[in-house]
Amino acid sequence: MESHDLSVSQYLEQLTGQIRSKHAKSLVEQEILAHIEEQADAYRQSGAGYEEAQKKAVKDMGDPVTVGIEMDRIHRPRSGWKFLLIIAGFSAMGLLVQYLCLYQFLGELKINQAVISISKQAIYTIGGLLLMVAIYYADYSAISKYGKQIGIFFLFLIVICSGPYPIPILNGSHAYIKSVLYLFVPIYGGILYRYRAYHGMGIVFGLLWLAAAFLVGVTQIGGGLGVTLDMVAVCYFMLLLAIGKGWFQVKKKVAAALMVGVPAAAGGIGIVCTAPYLMMRLSVMLHPELYAQTAGYQSVTAQALVKKLTWYGAKRNAEAGIASMPAGALADVRSDYIMLQIASVWGILAVCVLAGALLGFFGYLFYMIHRQKNQLGQVIGFGCIMVLAAETGQSLFNNFGFYTVSAGGLPFFSYGGYHTLTVYALFGVLLSIYRYQDLLLAQLPKPNKKGILARYKIKLERL
Amino acid sequence: MAAEKSLVSGNTSMLLLQLMSEKDMYGYEMIETLKSRSNRMFELKAGTLYPLLHTLEAQKLLVSYETDAAGKTRKYYRITKEGHKALAKKRQEWESYSKAVTQVIGGVLYGIS
Numbered sequence: 050m051e052s053h054d055l056s057v058s059q060y061l062e063q064l065t066g067q068i069r070s071k072h073a074k075s076l077v078e079q080e081i082l083a084h085i086e087e088q089a090d091a092y093r094q095s096g097a098g099y100e101e102a103q104k105k106a107v108k109d110m111g112d113p114v115t116v117g118i119e120m121d122r123i124h125r126p127r128s129g130w131k132f133l134l135i136i137a138g139f140s141a142m143g144l145l146v147q148y149l150c151l152y153q154f155l156g157e158l159k160i161n162q163a164v165i166s167i168s169k170q171a172i173y174t175i176g177g178l179l180l181m182v183a184i185y186y187a188d189y190s191a192i193s194k195y196g197k198q199i200g201i202f203f204l205f206l207i208v209i210c211s212g213p214y215p216i217p218i219l220n221g222s223h224a225y226i227k228s229v230l231y232l233f234v235p236i237y238g239g240i241l242y243r244y245r246a247y248h249g250m251g252i253v254f255g256l257l258w259l260a261a262a263f264l265v266g267v268t269q270i271g272g273g274l275g276v277t278l279d280m281v282a283v284c285y286f287m288l289l290l291a292i293g294k295g296w297f298q299v300k301k302k303v304a305a306a307l308m309v310g311v312p313a314a315a316g317g318i319g320i321v322c323t324a325p326y327l328m329m330r331l332s333v334m335l336h337p338e339l340y341a342q343t344a345g346y347q348s349v350t351a352q353a354l355v356k357k358l359t360w361y362g363a364k365r366n367a368e369a370g371i372a373s374m375p376a377g378a379l380a381d382v383r384s385d386y387i388m389l390q391i392a393s394v395w396g397i398l399a400v401c402v403l404a405g406a407l408l409g410f411f412g413y414l415f416y417m418i419h420r421q422k423n424q425l426g427q428v429i430g431f432g433c434i435m436v437l438a439a440e441t442g443q444s445l446f447n448n449f450g451f452y453t454v455s456a457g458g459l460p461f462f463s464y465g466g467y468h469t470l471t472v473y474a475l476f477g478v479l480l481s482i483y484r485y486q487d488l489l490l491a492q493l494p495k496p497n498k499k500g501i502l503a504r505y506k507i508k509l510e511r512l
Numbered sequence: 513m514a515a516e517k518s519l520v521s522g523n524t525s526m527l528l529l530q531l532m533s534e535k536d537m538y539g540y541e542m543i544e545t546l547k548s549r550s551n552r553m554f555e556l557k558a559g560t561l562y563p564l565l566h567t568l569e570a571q572k573l574l575v576s577y578e579t580d581a582a583g584k585t586r587k588y589y590r591i592t593k594e595g596h597k598a599l600a601k602k603r604q605e606w607e608s609y610s611k612a613v614t615q616v617i618g619g620v621l622y623g624i625s
Contacts, residue, residue, distance in 0.1 A: 077562070077566075079585070079587070080539065080562060080587050081558070081562065083538075083539075083540075083584065083585065083586060083587070084539050084540050084558050084562070086584075087540040087584075088540065088558070109557070109558065110557075110558050110559050111557050111558070111559035111560075112559065115559065116559040116562070116563060119563035120562075120563055120566065123563060123566045123567055123570055124566070487570065
């Protein structure tokens, strides 16, 4: 069909029909339409009739399909195959390392009467990879569009699942699902985005959401204190970052007052209420040997095992068997002490290499998030990396004998269904941020001089 | 007479960057300015212009913004620091190229020191 047969709308339809990205489609359509109208106006000014000028302007545009294909080529999401490949590589390596250092020895010893096989973790890993890819293709900015609803739903879900149904209670609690709390981090980024341009009230609401998440985490999930503290700390930094980026358009003094004052007040109340418990925890952290039979048991055991480690290889001979390994002394070796186990089989150097590679990969992700320009992506992305790095750091500390508030896993190397799925979900969000960085509107909020109180005032006046 | 397509297409980005190094412009304005300054030698089609502008923007040589003027919303383009550098480089390449051509086909060289 020759272009002079096309009306303006037909031309635009044929052109934008070639463009797959929804955002690019509307952008391009607006720009091309504006151009056609200007060209038509110019023809009218030199005497052409209304319809004739329009037809001529469309004809001047050339073939819509060619232009459309070009535009589609330019406005494509980025391919994150490099990251996907690295993560797949780490996944395979993680499973292999777990097998070689732990599972191949475990025929001799049952732990918690659980099935001793790498296949469960392999299934969780495959599930995690699929989840990651699904999130990668999904548009992460939906978190910002429905941030508050998702936040409420998420916290509500945690409360529901912490009852006897639908998730079974294991060893007296739901502690094994605690990692799922980390998923609040990207959701919180979306919530903050909804409060942009709300000035000081936005920060207050952000802190209120933090308080709600903290309460849910601490009261609902047994043994969830460590994960909750991590999550709240990371979210606090995300709030700081959002303030720094000008999301709330608030004076520095006001922001500082809120960000220091409110948590200090809340923290003050919290410390007063939990003083004896806190003192005990601190004491265990600093002197685990004093609690060798109770809270400090694992730390003390780990410290003893650390002393037996060598830099390269294992000092004990192969016949010594599992009893001399961390696997023989610590019940949660596959989730909480896997690095110690690896060190006891392969030496400390091996763990340094693995941990170094993992942290290096986090650094690479950090650099990627920093480079991409989308504001929402930056806040959510930094949050996800911070939480993964915090978990990894604490896990490494814990592995080598330091008492942490709660022992945790680390990506790729530790066992756990909910933990694995959570970690891969976070990777999925990071990759989605990378994929759509050129295609999403990376706007700063429009100045909202009135703020939230004024909005409610207007609504009341209309009643 | 319109110049040979191949000569124009390779250098269109240089010409556009040059225009925007002088002032921010929107698409239609670029086509008209190019036409008038080149005495109708360069009649750039819109179908060529806009993909090129979007490519330059994707390469961070330009940024775009919208303004409302006389009831119309126009998308303006502004050259970036990287765009200035790219323009300088392209101009240098063009000057070497045209110098070489003139030397081969002979003739008087104007403005060559």
